Amino acid sequence: MMRIVAGGFHIESSTFTPYISGTADFTVRRGADLAARYPWIADQRFGEDLEWVPIVHAGALPGGVVDRDFYDSWEAEFLTGIERELQSPGGVQGVLLDIHGAASVEGMMDAEGQLAVKLRDLVGPDVRISTSMDLHGNVSPDLFESCDLLTCYRTAPHIDSPETRERAAELLVQALRTDQPIYRARVAVPILLPGEKTSTVVEPGKSLYGMIKPLIADYDLWDAAIWMGFPWADQPRCHGVVVVSGQDQAGVRAAAEELGAAFWRAGTDFDFVGPTAPVEDAITEALNSPQAPFFISDTGDNPGAGGYGDSLALLRPLFAAWVAGPKRPSVLFASLFAPDLAPSLELGQEDVFELFQESDPSQPALPFPALVEKVWDDERAGRCAVLSAVTPVNAQLLESAQLGEVPPTFRVIVTEKRMQYAAEEDFARAGFAEFTDPMTDEPLGVVTVKIGYLEPDLAQASKGWVMALSEGAVNQDLVSLDFRELSHPLLPFDQFAGDPDLAAELLES
Numbered sequence: 001m002m003r004i005v006a007g008g009f010h011i012e013s014s015t016f017t018p019y020i021s022g023t024a025d026f027t028v029r030r031g032a033d034l035a036a037r038y039p040w041i042a043d044q045r046f047g048e049d050l051e052w053v054p055i056v057h058a059g060a061l062p063g064g065v066v067d068r069d070f071y072d073s074w075e076a077e078f079l080t081g082i083e084r085e086l087q088s089p090g091g092v093q094g095v096l097l098d099i100h101g102a103a104s105v106e107g108m109m110d111a112e113g114q115l116a117v118k119l120r121d122l123v124g125p126d127v128r129i130s131t132s133m134d135l136h137g138n139v140s141p142d143l144f145e146s147c148d149l150l151t152c153y154r155t156a157p158h159i160d161s162p163e164t165r166e167r168a169a170e171l172l173v174q175a176l177r178t179d180q181p182i183y184r185a186r187v188a189v190p191i192l193l194p195g196e197k198t199s200t201v202v203e204p205g206k207s208l209y210g211m212i213k214p215l216i217a218d219y220d221l222w223d224a225a226i227w228m229g230f231p232w233a234d235q236p237r238c239h240g241v242v243v244v245s246g247q248d249q250a251g252v253r254a255a256a257e258e259l260g261a262a263f264w265r266a267g268t269d270f271d272f273v274g275p276t277a278p279v280e281d282a283i284t285e286a287l288n289s290p291q292a293p294f295f296i297s298d299t300g301d302n303p304g305a306g307g308y309g310d311s312l313a314l315l316r317p318l319f320a321a322w323v324a325g326p327k328r329p330s331v332l333f334a335s336l337f338a339p340d341l342a343p344s345l346e347l348g349q350e351d352v353f354e355l356f357q358e359s360d361p362s363q364p365a366l367p368f369p370a371l372v373e374k375v376w377d378d379e380r381a382g383r384c385a386v387l388s389a390v391t392p393v394n395a396q397l398l399e400s401a402q403l404g405e406v407p408p409t410f411r412v413i414v415t416e417k418r419m420q421y422a423a424e425e426d427f428a429r430a431g432f433a434e435f436t437d438p439m440t441d442e443p444l445g446v447v448t449v450k451i452g453y454l455e456p457d458l459a460q461a462s463k464g465w466v467m468a469l470s471e472g473a474v475n476q477d478l479v480s481l482d483f484r485e486l487s488h489p490l491l492p493f494d495q496f497a498g499d500p501d502l503a504a505e506l507l508e509s
Contacts, residue, residue, distance in 0.1 A: 002176050003090050005082050006038060006169075007055035008098030009074060009115070012062040012136060014232040014306025015104050016481055017473035018359050019064035024417070026060040026070070038096075040166060046173045051090070055081035057098060061380075061418055062306045064473075068106035075115060079122055086123065094128045094172045095119065097147065098165060101137015102230035102238075109235050109485070113142030120146040128509070130172035132165045134158065136195055136230050140237035141505075144186045148175060148509040150243045152225045154209050156200045157455055171223055171245070175509070182222070182245060183252040185504040187260030189240035191229075191267045191491045194476045195305055196452040196467060198228045199273035204266035211262060219255040221246035226263060232306050232474045236487040249506070256504040264502060267491050272476075273453045275466045279314055282468035283321050287329060291463035292443040293435045294329075298450045300472030302420070308359035309337035309418040309450055313470045315355070316366050318448065319410060323391055328408050329445025330437050334421035334430070335381070335413035342416040345385040347375045353387060355412070359473075368412065374431050382416030386430060408445065421449050424457040435461045452476075 011021060034054035035041050041052040058074045086092050097119065105111040119129065130149040133139075135156060144150065149171045153164050175182055200209045212224045227241040240263055244256040274297075277285060286294045296318075301311035315333055322328055336355060348371070355366040370387035378384050389410040413421070413430055421427060424434065431438050435447060443463075452474075454462060469476055479493060488494055 001049055001051050001090060002093045003051045003053060003085065004094040004096060004172065005053045005055050005085050005092055006096040006098060007034065007057045007078050007081070009071075009103055009112070010057070010059035010098065010100040011066060012100050012102035012134065012230055012306060013065050013104035014062070014473045015065060015234045016232055017064045017306055017308045019308045019418070020067050021060055021063035021065070022067035022070050025063055026058045028074070029057045030054065038165065038169065040169060046170060050173065053085055055085075061420060062304055063418065064306065064308075066103055066105045066111070071105045071111070075118075079118060082119070083122060092123060092127055094130070094176050095123060096169055096172055097129055097131040098168075099131065099133055099137070101133040101139070101152070101227070102233060104233050104235070110140045110142060110237050112137070113140040113146070113237065116143045116146035128172055128175045130168045130175065132168035133227070135226065136198070136228055138229050138235070138237040138239075139186065139227050139241040139243060144184070144243065144505070145507060148182060149184065149223065149245055150225065151223050152227055154200065154212060156195070156198055156205070157453065159456065167223070174222065178247070180247055182247060182509040183249045183506060184243060184245040184509070185252045185256035185506045187242040187256050187502050187504050189242060189260050189263045189267075189502065190487070190489055190500050191240040191264065192231050192238055192478065192486070192493075193228060193270050194231050194478060195228075196272050196299060196476060197270040199453055202273055204269045208262060208266050211259060215255050215259060219246065219251040220248055221251065221255055224255060224259060226259065231478055232481075234483050234485045236485055239487060239490055249508075253504045253506050257502060260502045260504070264499065272467060276469055277466050279317060279468045279470050282466045283318050285466055286446045286464075287321060287327050289464045292329065292445050293447045293461060294445065294464040295454060295458060295462045296446065296448045297452055297454065297465070297467040298448060298470050299452050299467050300470035300475045301450050302452050302474050303337070303418045303450055304420045304422065305452060305474040307450060307472050307474045309335075310357050310359050311470070311472050312355065312357050312363060312366050313472060314448060314468055315412070319366070319368070319389075322410050330408040330440075331410045331446045331448070332432060332444050333410075333412040333448045334427065335384075335415050335419055335450070337418050338414040339416055342385055342414045343383045345372050345375055345383075345414070347372055350390060370412070373411065376429065378415070378419070378429060380417065381419035384413060384415045384430065387412045387414060409439075420451060422451060422455040422458065424461065
């Protein structure tokens with residue numbers, strides 16, 4: 001019987017937001033709860049000669065730098081749990097390290113790399129370590145050197161995360177069942193791109209990631225993976241990386257260098273996955289569009305990439321433009337992080353609510369005259385409410401409306417905890433099933449989401465869409481951010497006279 005321990009730490013952290021991700025942000029799983037994350041344990045699909053031992057896993061919505069005390073507590077539990085299993089009968093032969101790869105922790109430049117070094121020191125050289133990651137994670141030299149196998153998602157939007165975890169587990173089992181050397185090669189590619197330029201559903205990402213399966217077959221590899229790197233953390237490890245593994249030393253090296261060269265050649269071809277516009281232009285386009293629902297992405301304050309979630313950079317001008325008219329479609333702003341306001345609201349309450357930007361106190365509040373239309377408790381977002389605008393414009397429309405007509409309104413969802421409205425079920429819980437206005441049963445006119453590229457549910461529902469290039473902690477204009485620790489030279493920050501050194505670093509397990 002071979003024994004494999006499993007667990008990890010999953011968050012991507014922007015170092016440009018003041019938000020600190022801590023205990024309240026993380027879901028921690030242990031035991032049977034964690035085993036459910038790995039369905040191959042229950043059905044024994046990799047064989048009955050394996051014993052899987054879930055230790056602990058912590059995961060959170062992308063956010064800011066992680067509170068050091070919380071991280072240290074999780075790390076101590078994880079490593080202590082593995083040490084306990086090492087000393088039990090049968091010991092430990094393998095570790096499934098289930099991480100994102102872009103965690104920023106207070107006082108640490110390379111959280112996952114330092115974790116992997118500690119893990120390798122603990123288990124010794126003979127225990128296999130296989131790592132599952134997000135393609136927007138970072139593969140530092142420490143992480144690469146400490147893990148026998150590394151793989152990551154092959155899709156963005158990320159629809160293959162369960163498949164990637166299972167692939168990492170399968171590679172680990174394969175490694176445990178061979179006594180032959182396993183080689184891995186890493187190529188650092190000096191490119192750093194915002195996530196909204198790295199979709200795998202359009203070119204060049206589609207073709208680049210499309211190379212992986214043919215390359216595996218052509219070179220008889222175990223795996224090949226491409227990391228785009230995380231663009232909103234100021235750390236030297238943040239850049240593109242290719243990792244290839246297999247048992248043919250020459251093939252592993254050649255495949256890694258071929259894939260790295262292809263990544264570099266495509267570097268200047270990456271562009272936004274969808275239409276973009278400055279904030280004012282995006283608002284004008286949305287309010288005047290005959291298509292409904294029309295989605296606006298508030299890209300600079302995307303909690304799904306580490307944004308704070310409370311920016312008024314888009315909400316303020318959108319509300320002003322809607323009040324000024326002349327066109328006033330129904331608008332839903334989903335959502336605004338308001339930890340002080342949301343818990344205090346009561347159904348039917350009417351007031352001029354002061355919407356604050358806690359992340360930037362220098363910004364003036366937005367007075368928002370509104371009626372509390374709905375209040376509910378959400379497992380992820382805490383106390384939530386829908387504020388429905390009560391404005392002079394709406395009052396006039398109500399007075400002049402014919403019997404049975406409902407005037408359009410402007411609604412804002414406020415949440416107690418940071419939240420990203422990325423799926424239809426999120427909107428359904430808020431009362432907007434299938435993106436319809438509950439007062440009219442008609443499609444919402446404009447839906448604003450704090451997101452970058454639209455996730456599948458939103459993309460399927462949208463009849464029109466624009467990414468507003470708003471300011472914030474996850475600004476799409478990387479060059480405008482105050483980076484100080486990145487490795488250089490690096491696209492798009494530096495000019496290259498020729499091709500960079502894309503020679504592979506090769507290691508043997």
